[in-house]
Every structure is written in structure tokens, then in C-alpha cells.
Amino acid sequence: MSIIHVNQIGSKIKALFSEKIDKSDLNPLDKEIEFKVLTRCLAAYAVYCIGETLIDEAALAVVDGADDNGIDAIHYSPSNKRMVIVQSKWKKDGSGEPDNGDLRKFKDGVLDLINLDLDKFNGKVNAKRQMIETALAEFDTKFDLVLIHTGANTLSRHNQQVMDSILNELNDAGDGTSEDVVSFHHLNQAIIHGGLASGMDGEPIDLEIGLSQWGKIEEPHLGFFGIVAGEEVANWWGKKGKRLFAKNIRQMLGATEVNDEVKRTIEEQPENFWYYNNGVTIVAESIKKSMVGGNSREIGSFKANNISIVNGAQTVSVIGRYAQEGGANLTKLRLPIRLISLEGAPEDFGASVTKTNNRQNRIESRDFVSLDEEQIRLKKELSLEGIEYNIVRSENIKTSPATIDLSEATVALACASTQVGLAVQAKREIGRFYDNLKKSPYKTIFNPRTNGIYLRNTVFSLRKIDEIISNMITSLPKKSGKEYGILVHGNRMLAFLVFRKLEIHRSADKFDFNADDIDWNANTQSTLQKLMNEIEESYKDKFLATLFKNASICKSISEKM
Structure with missing residues (x-):
């Protein structure tokens, strides 16, 4: 099915990015122009996913072209102090993985970029000089290296060694410890197709949410509160991804210190997660309690229609990615949750909930x-x-x-x-x-x-x-x-x-x-x-x-x- 998946990926990313990326340096008569456009659209999609950006911002991040030194897209977010650096490879047959030489070129390009040796790059990269210098000069900037391709394989040992070598070099603190300043993300065909299949904005999301120790508030607006299991939250992310946060002003933007702290709690103190985390707030067009659990407040099942997570996006995304990485502590995870129904509420009430929840600055x-x-x-x-x-x-x-x-x-x-x-x-x-x-x-x-x-x-x-x-x-x-x-x-x-x-x-x-x-x-x-x-x-x-x-x-x- 890989050829079908590759074609579906191509159609979707072209629809999203083709009219927004820079194609001024491409020759319309070039027999490879379709391949080059798809490569750039793929790079933009990587920035959109990993950099958690808007579509227009992701398109502007593309620097693919002659003398790109192995780097196809660069994006820096001042709000979360994170720089995304992408190499993109379009494999039309949907098989294999990028060549080892391509990864070595990417590695060298990343080192040249971080070392500010920008003479080795094209004009597109140098046009971002101020952004790059700012990212490198800022306190606590972290870097996401992304390899995205439409091949079906995981990385071979030789290719993984190339990426491991740069991670070891850049994360070495020199005192016998390693700090996660630089991370590597490998997005292959299956991951890309799965992400696109879940939609970018798409149709309304309905969730069946199981709560324990739940309570209810009826006036002035209907709402429920309780405890939700970490496995259930991870399941939301696995099925719906970023669409869960469509109405969240900041979506997953925010300082990575928060994300790191959430993940550290999951890994080291999962039993204390409920005590340490502010939890999740969901608004929904309507919320109905099912017959599961009867009148008992010990457990209840709720059907929430057309939902959006307006607070707790970082928590949900970290839990979801932890699950994708095979995290073992999800069964121990519990977190607080609020469900707010917009049924019968004033028209602007949902927007007010979203704004006020996002005005509250994170604690560092x-x-x-x-x-x-x-x-x-x-x-x-x-x-x-x-x-x-x-x-x-x-x-x-x-x-x-x-x-x-x-x-x-x-x-x-x-x-x-x-x-x-x-x-x-x-x-x-x-x-x-x-x-x-x-x-x-x-x-x-x-x-x-x-x-x-x-x-x-x-x-x-x-x-x-x-x-x-x-x-x-x-x-x-x-x-x-x-x-x-x-x-x-x-x-x-x-x-x-x-x-x-x-x-x-x-x-x-x-x-x-x-x-x-x-x-x-x-x-x-x-x-x-x-x-x-x-x-x-x-x-x-x-x-x-x-x-x-x-x-x-x-x-x-x-x-x-």
C-alpha cells in the first residue's frame, strides 16, 4: 500500500503548502519540478508538525534549493525558544530510507549553521541570519533536528549512528553529563500518513470521556470535573493529534521548560502527577452523561460533542508523545479535568473561556x-x-x-x-x-x-x-x-x-x-x-x-x- 500512501501524502501536502512555499528559483520546464515541489512541501509539513506553527509560517521556513548545505527548512519560535532544522527527502516509490551520504550532509550542515558559518549556505538561509543569530544567542534555546521522508523504513544502524554522533556532540556538557539541548525526530511514511489522515482542522471532534471521582456544576453554565486516566488522554492524542487544540490560542506553543517538567514527572513520579499538574480544560458544544455508572460519582462516562482543549495542550501533547515512544508509566497516570458545556451559554462564552484560560502565564x-x-x-x-x-x-x-x-x-x-x-x-x-x-x-x-x-x-x-x-x-x-x-x-x-x-x-x-x-x-x-x-x-x-x-x-x- 506504500505507493497509495505516498500519492495520498503528495496530494495533501501540495494542497496545504504548494501555493505558499517559494518556487521562484525553480524552472517550470524542469522534469524534476514536481519532485522538488513535493520535497519542499514535505519540509514545510515537518516544521508545521514539530515546530507547532501555523501553515503560513511553516511554508516560510523552507530554504531548499541550490547550496542549501543539506538543510531544507529552518524555523525559530521566540515564544518557546525552539529552533527546528529539517532535511526532507521525497521517495516516490515509498520504500527504503535516505542515503547515508544525505544524512552526513545534513549533519555537517547543522554544525555549520550552529557554528554560524553561513558562507556555506544559499541566500535563503542567509536571509534568515538575524533569526538564526537570535536563536543561538538566546538563553535556553533548544534544537529539533528533523529527518522527514516518504520511505517506509526505520533508520538503519549506519544512519542512526550519524544522528547519534551529532546528538552526543551537541548535548555533551563536558562534565560527564548530557543535556537535551538537541533532539532528533524521524518522520517516515507511516508517521506522515497517520498525521495527515487524522486531519489538520477537519470535522468536529467528539470524545467519549471516562471520569472517576466526578462532580457537576449546573449554574450559571453546565460543567463537569473529575479525574481522567493518562491512557485515555494518550488515546485522544493518538487519534486526533493537534486538532484537539483547534480553538486554543497558544495551542502547543510555550516554553519547553514546561514540557520537560511534565515529562520528568511522568517518568519519575507518575503517582504524583495529579498533585503536580494543573490538568486539562475542555469546552464542548454539548455534554451528555451516559448510563454507565448510574448515579454513582465514583465513575461516569460522558459524550462531549465538537470539543476543543483550551487549556492543558502541552500536558496532552507530552502525554501523547510519551505514549508514542512506548512510555511505560501511563497506567499510573491520573490528571484533573474540567468539561465545560456551551449548550445554552451566550455566544461569546466559549471564546471568553479560551481567552481567560490562556491569559494565565505558566509558572517557571x-x-x-x-x-x-x-x-x-x-x-x-x-x-x-x-x-x-x-x-x-x-x-x-x-x-x-x-x-x-x-x-x-x-x-x-x-x-x-x-x-x-x-x-x-x-x-x-x-x-x-x-x-x-x-x-x-x-x-x-x-x-x-x-x-x-x-x-x-x-x-x-x-x-x-x-x-x-x-x-x-x-x-x-x-x-x-x-x-x-x-x-x-x-x-x-x-x-x-x-x-x-x-x-x-x-x-x-x-x-x-x-x-x-x-x-x-x-x-x-x-x-x-x-x-x-x-x-x-x-x-x-x-x-x-x-x-x-x-x-x-x-x-x-x-x-x-
Whole structure:
């Protein structure tokens, strides 16, 4: 049936993306034009699925063409700090898998992209330079590498080894641990066909939902609440996929920290899932209770017509994908659920439920920092110095001479410490500082000895170094090469080395250094030159994007310098 499935996939993705992708570089008389269009549509579909984007955004992500360096689509979402990088292969006979050489080309292209060696790419990729640089510079950006093809096979051992090698390299923290900064997704014919068969928007979804310990509210609008089993939620996802969230404003968009935490709970503490998770909210055109269970509140079965999950999309998607990966803990999973009927409700009530549920911002680890007594003390100390210290997360914070944000304070104190590993962590994943407020690395930089004036001075000093680095980048003749890569990827390491050279840490107790009395430009320039020399001598062939996130390598550089 593979040929039939391939033809069905082709018809569907062309209908979705063909008129939206760029085809200006294709020759209408080219005998391969149909194949090339399908390849690009397939790449867009991969972005749509993995990047959880709108169809138009997915189409704009396609960069396939001459000199694409093995990469067919690139998309970055600032809202969830995730970059999707795709290689697409259209196999018209529906058999086999991509060649090993194609995967090696994809691997090399990904490394070139992450290393900002954009001279090796076509104009389509370079048109996204600002987006790529932003993704690489942002705190906690994670990467999804996607291989999508219409072949029927799983990956052979040799092909899997290619992808494993890049995952191992990019996820190696250099301290004997591995962090999931980069993930790999293999979408073959069966997965593609199954996803398309479940529909993109399609017909209304009706669900039979089994609740235990259920209750009911009748006024002013009918609603039910209770506990739903993890296996049942996984079944919704398996059958309906993203269509479950058609009316959800954010759909599955959101910080991956939330997704990671949900999955961690499933894997490590499934029996506590009900206590830790906010659950799911579903609106439905109508909800009817069946006769199952009678009048008992212990168990009940409900028929919900034309439903949409308006809150809990991330929870449902993580549970669904966990099930697809063969997760073993679903039988232990229970989560809270609300079912809200729109029958007899005002016309705009469903929209109001959707909006108000999505206005509630997610809770991140860093949000609990605002309750830490050390942060409250620092905020008071800085207030007396005329500085507003923002320790509550907000999207509207703009730093200024009178304003400091927690994130830049964390980076500044990490770079001003004597521990190069802290500077590496600030570059690699700053969110880890806030995982446990009672232990390192958080307590190493935020403790009773940390005072407000020292924090202010280190932040203002880091701003000077960052400004110098920015000016250096602007003055470079081209945005590529070793120096450019070090300035972009090694900015935190460079700041650490400058701070150490000036022995800023010795001021932690006296906190009496004046940032304006230091020649930051000369110190940064000379340190950069030494850093470049050391990398050229000892790490000439290392990818800079991973080098500066590797704790052991950075420690070695620090010791040699």
C-alpha cells in the first residue's frame, strides 16, 4: 500500500503548502519540478508538525534549493525558544530510507549553521541570519533536528549512528553529563500518513470521556470535573493529534521548560502527577452523561460533542508523545479535568473561556526566585541605591542605568565568579540556576555574602563588555569566521576571563570597585586575542557553538590562560 500512501501524502501536502512555499528559483520546464515541489512541501509539513506553527509560517521556513548545505527548512519560535532544522527527502516509490551520504550532509550542515558559518549556505538561509543569530544567542534555546521522508523504513544502524554522533556532540556538557539541548525526530511514511489522515482542522471532534471521582456544576453554565486516566488522554492524542487544540490560542506553543517538567514527572513520579499538574480544560458544544455508572460519582462516562482543549495542550501533547515512544508509566497516570458545556451559554462564552484560560502565564522555576529572602534583600539594597531590581518575571522589562533584571544579574555574577563552569552554565542553559534555590549553582552566586552594590557593579561591567563585543562584531568585514564565532558563542567565556584578569571577585566583600575607572576596551581586546590564540593552538577543529558550552574544555582553556 506504500505507493497509495505516498500519492495520498503528495496530494495533501501540495494542497496545504504548494501555493505558499517559494518556487521562484525553480524552472517550470524542469522534469524534476514536481519532485522538488513535493520535497519542499514535505519540509514545510515537518516544521508545521514539530515546530507547532501555523501553515503560513511553516511554508516560510523552507530554504531548499541550490547550496542549501543539506538543510531544507529552518524555523525559530521566540515564544518557546525552539529552533527546528529539517532535511526532507521525497521517495516516490515509498520504500527504503535516505542515503547515508544525505544524512552526513545534513549533519555537517547543522554544525555549520550552529557554528554560524553561513558562507556555506544559499541566500535563503542567509536571509534568515538575524533569526538564526537570535536563536543561538538566546538563553535556553533548544534544537529539533528533523529527518522527514516518504520511505517506509526505520533508520538503519549506519544512519542512526550519524544522528547519534551529532546528538552526543551537541548535548555533551563536558562534565560527564548530557543535556537535551538537541533532539532528533524521524518522520517516515507511516508517521506522515497517520498525521495527515487524522486531519489538520477537519470535522468536529467528539470524545467519549471516562471520569472517576466526578462532580457537576449546573449554574450559571453546565460543567463537569473529575479525574481522567493518562491512557485515555494518550488515546485522544493518538487519534486526533493537534486538532484537539483547534480553538486554543497558544495551542502547543510555550516554553519547553514546561514540557520537560511534565515529562520528568511522568517518568519519575507518575503517582504524583495529579498533585503536580494543573490538568486539562475542555469546552464542548454539548455534554451528555451516559448510563454507565448510574448515579454513582465514583465513575461516569460522558459524550462531549465538537470539543476543543483550551487549556492543558502541552500536558496532552507530552502525554501523547510519551505514549508514542512506548512510555511505560501511563497506567499510573491520573490528571484533573474540567468539561465545560456551551449548550445554552451566550455566544461569546466559549471564546471568553479560551481567552481567560490562556491569559494565565505558566509558572517557571525562576518565578519562585522572587520568594527567596536573598533576592528580597538585594532588591531592598539596590532600591536604596536608586536601582530597580526586577526579580519577578515579565516580558516588558527594559534594562537601563536604573533597572537591572534577574537574568542579567545571574549571568554577571556567574561570569564574575572564579568558577568557569558557572559562566558555561550561564551560556548553556541559564534556567538550571533556578532549579533548586537551596543548592548550587544558585546558592554559589546568590547567598548572604552577595551584596547589592557588588551585584550592580558586576552587571554594569558586563554591560560594558557586551557593548564592546557588539561593536567588535559590527566592525568585522563579514559575519563569519573564527573571530566572529568566538565573539558570538564565546561572549560569556570572554567576560569570565576579563573579570578574572581584573580580579573582580576580590571586590565581592569590599564591593568598592568602580566600573568607570577600568579600561574595558583594552582588557577585552587583549583577552580576546589570547583566547583566539589558545583556540587556534589547541581546538582549531572544534565547533565553537559546542566548545563554549562544554565545561571541561572551557576549564582547560581557563587554566592554560
